[in-house]
Amino acid sequence: MPFKRKDILGIRELEVHEMEHILEMASSLKEINTRAIKKVPTLRGKTVIHLFYEPSTRTRTSFDIAAKRLSADTFSITTSTSSMVKGETFLDTVKNLESMKPDIFVIRHSASGAPHRIAGRTEASVINAGDGMHEHPSQALLDMMTIREHKGRLDGLNVLIVGDIAHSRVARSDIWGLTKMGARIAVCGPTTLLPSDIDQMGVQVCLHPEEVIPDADVIIVLRLQKERQQQMLLPSLREYAVYYGINAERLKRAKPDVIVMHPGPINRGVELNPDVADGPHSVILDQVTNGVAVRMALLYLVSQK
Amino acid sequence: MIDPLQGMDALADVLIWEGRVAEIRPRLEISRERLAELQEMDMTGKWIVPGLIDMHVHLREPGEEYKETIASGTRAAVAGGYVAVACMPNTRPVNDSATVTRFILERAEREGACHVLPVGAISKGLQGESLSEIGELRAAGAVAVTDDGRPIMDSLLMRRALEYARIFDLPVISHAEDSRLSHGGLMNEGTVSTMLGLRGIPSAAEEVMIARDLILAELAQCRLHIAHVSTAGSVRLIRQARERGVPVTAETAPHYFTLTDEALMGFDPVFKVNPPLRTEDDVQAIKRGLRDGTLDAIATDHAPHSVLEKDTEFEFAANGMIGLESALPLILDLVRADILTPSEAIAKVSCNPARILGVPLGTLQTREPVNLTVIDPDKTYILDAGQFESKSRNCPFHGRHMQGQALMTLVKGSIAYSRITP
Numbered sequence A: 001m002p003f004k005r006k007d008i009l010g011i012r013e014l015e016v017h018e019m020e021h022i023l024e025m026a027s028s029l030k031e032i033n034t035r036a037i038k039k040v041p042t043l044r045g046k047t048v049i050h051l052f053y054e055p056s057t058r059t060r061t062s063f064d065i066a067a068k069r070l071s072a073d074t075f076s077i078t079t080s081t082s083s084m085v086k087g088e089t090f091l092d093t094v095k096n097l098e099s100m101k102p103d104i105f106v107i108r109h110s111a112s113g114a115p116h117r118i119a120g121r122t123e124a125s126v127i128n129a130g131d132g133m134h135e136h137p138s139q140a141l142l143d144m145m146t147i148r149e150h151k152g153r154l155d156g157l158n159v160l161i162v163g164d165i166a167h168s169r170v171a172r173s174d175i176w177g178l179t180k181m182g183a184r185i186a187v188c189g190p191t192t193l194l195p196s197d198i199d200q201m202g203v204q205v206c207l208h209p210e211e212v213i214p215d216a217d218v219i220i221v222l223r224l225q226k227e228r229q230q231q232m233l234l235p236s237l238r239e240y241a242v243y244y245g246i247n248a249e250r251l252k253r254a255k256p257d258v259i260v261m262h263p264g265p266i267n268r269g270v271e272l273n274p275d276v277a278d279g280p281h282s283v284i285l286d287q288v289t290n291g292v293a294v295r296m297a298l299l300y301l302v303s304q305k
Numbered sequence B: 001m002i003d004p005l006q007g008m009d010a011l012a013d014v015l016i017w018e019g020r021v022a023e024i025r026p027r028l029e030i031s032r033e034r035l036a037e038l039q040e041m042d043m044t045g046k047w048i049v050p051g052l053i054d055m056h057v058h059l060r061e062p063g064e065e066y067k068e069t070i071a072s073g074t075r076a077a078v079a080g081g082y083v084a085v086a087c088m089p090n091t092r093p094v095n096d097s098a099t100v101t102r103f104i105l106e107r108a109e110r111e112g113a114c115h116v117l118p119v120g121a122i123s124k125g126l127q128g129e130s131l132s133e134i135g136e137l138r139a140a141g142a143v144a145v146t147d148d149g150r151p152i153m154d155s156l157l158m159r160r161a162l163e164y165a166r167i168f169d170l171p172v173i174s175h176a177e178d179s180r181l182s183h184g185g186l187m188n189e190g191t192v193s194t195m196l197g198l199r200g201i202p203s204a205a206e207e208v209m210i211a212r213d214l215i216l217a218e219l220a221q222c223r224l225h226i227a228h229v230s231t232a233g234s235v236r237l238i239r240q241a242r243e244r245g246v247p248v249t250a251e252t253a254p255h256y257f258t259l260t261d262e263a264l265m266g267f268d269p270v271f272k273v274n275p276p277l278r279t280e281d282d283v284q285a286i287k288r289g290l291r292d293g294t295l296d297a298i299a300t301d302h303a304p305h306s307v308l309e310k311d312t313e314f315e316f317a318a319n320g321m322i323g324l325e326s327a328l329p330l331i332l333d334l335v336r337a338d339i340l341t342p343s344e345a346i347a348k349v350s351c352n353p354a355r356i357l358g359v360p361l362g363t364l365q366t367r368e369p370v371n372l373t374v375i376d377p378d379k380t381y382i383l384d385a386g387q388f389e390s391k392s393r394n395c396p397f398h399g400r401h402m403q404g405q406a407l408m409t410l411v412k413g414s415i416a417y418s419r420i421t422p
């Protein structure tokens, strides 16, 4: 079945067969990244604009490398929303860029739903590279790819997501995607960082990591923003680390083949200890490698529309 | 003919002479020569009701005339069947003085299509710090006071406002929101906000403030009116308070009994409003509150915004929807759903708001020039916001199938708006 979507806005609207299609494509494109000459002419003559309204060196670099390895011409526009007086600048900017006939917009924005506001108004494809607290589809797909590489499957796995669920677009996209692929999800974090009615997304909710770590096949550790302390959400990062930080001690009760993932960048010693981040269970660098492959697949597939 | 204040809901003929209701009878006998001086209109199947009153409108003038003016806002009102609108004080400058109140009334007299009832500010500059000159506001023509758009976070100031407003028998209208609890919120807090990753405003932000204001109104024995009630818990609190004799009245708006937060799934800022659209449970509770009388009035909270404020990322868009030209068919939906009788529905937009604001409107039984609305309850159409009299287009009901429309609006005895083609 050909891939028909113009845009990749979120995992919520993707069907299982579409995710399978993307993951298959990513696996076959991954090999290009190991060649001596890491470039194929697939997207030659196509223009990809990276429109980043929130700083993110990692995701932008990953998308940029992906596009360049497919021979697309890429341009990056990085603006911080804090420097804008009002939001209309964003829509104006896109309108302007639109008249230069790009093929794909890769959009990162601090406001949830911002790429959705664009998708309906442009001929170009829109790939959501993370919007506010809403979705981060490419991250969820690279997480699925990484889990499958290590576990051979997604169906029937127990996946534990630990940390700041409330503010995490990664958590939301992972929950949508992994649930559809047949995994069972537990989310764990302090009550102040669990969004209301999160159980309605079909996940088990847990307040104490000890209770769910022993069952987990996969542990996804989320980044904790330092400013959560000032927002009365946490008394201190120290106390957070004591109760929710993932360290070797906590993993003693985990399955021997558990894998630990993190979307990066890591606050070492807060949500994840170096003894785990750099330890045998960590697959964090595989996630980074797969990120490029997944993004190549997304760029390729939307340009087939 | 429906006049809730008179307990009237009957088939009747009405004779309007020199702008005044001269006679209402089941069957008027009029001589042939007298008939020649009159214009006869066949209103079979239509409702003749006291002119509708919207007690919560933002006319934006002075200060934001690019969104709405007194002229355009009142034209929108008469097109929607309203003969009077109460306008909120969050203009620029704020209506916190007799000067601004007089400006509004003079402008309305000159350019307005219907009655304009100014509502003064509780606090100077809506700053929530010190009382505005409420006596002077009253003397200039203000019918109530409110800091609408902003809550009064200072409980002492709210207490003083309630005590002081009692001298002038003015109701204090509460925009009930604990802005610490709602801080940064963009929509109702719940399943949908969690799915969309939009910061939520819990029902508690509204209910905590209503609870406080009810207690303060009881203490001050002043008339308190709660604006735009949106949650099940708010309805419950008001119902309980009224049962123990607290002098409280309340309003809701059509969007709170018609839409839920599911409407936000596409991130369209036209659905962004404060208080936010809530859940189906809240919608049902609002309907029960309307039915049992806990909610006395239906107001639109008509809040015009231009594309500048609305056509942006959801997070940066302004709160508010226009409502004057879409409210009536949605209110009639409540009649069709057997939630309200026709008379109860009309009361929520005529005699009840008139009583709350203490204005001599809301009935056909008057010697003054008549304010009257003729409603075609059966007219079906697709709502087109592009045809609105309002200057703004932020209507969440654009494109919706509607049933019921104002056919003709009479203000001070003359036809202010008519859809009757000669």
Ligand SMILES: [Zn+2]
Residues within 6 Å of the ligand: B148, B149, B150, B175, B227, B228, B274
């Ligand atoms: Zn308000």
